[in-house]
């Protein structure tokens with residue numbers, strides 16, 4: 001399904017071809033729980049950053065493998081580079097434009113015990 005979305009203020013905008021058969025990961029790690037991030041995994045090749053490239057700010061913590069990207073104007077992280085899928089972006093389901101009609105399956109991901117949880121990703 002072709003979907004679009006972006007940050008709160010509209011500076012960052014993207015479109016993506018999304019596999020809507022995927023089960024979304026609801027992660028309980030320190031940053032996902034604070035930001036309410038619900039993971040839609042999109043291969044890099046299926047994602048287009050339409051605007052806002054110069055307005056993204058980067059944040060790393062822990063192992064530094066994930067790159068958290070947020071809009072420097074409104075602070076919203078609409079997508080980022082996850083540690084679990086190096087060849088994909090993770091898009092926040094809550095940052096997709098309304099009206100897409102997709103009701104995804106959601107499963108919890110124990111990001112507080114990342115190594116064990118990641119080993120169980122199919």
Ligand SMILES: [Zn+2]
Nearest residue numbers: 007009071074
């Ligand atoms: Zn913004």
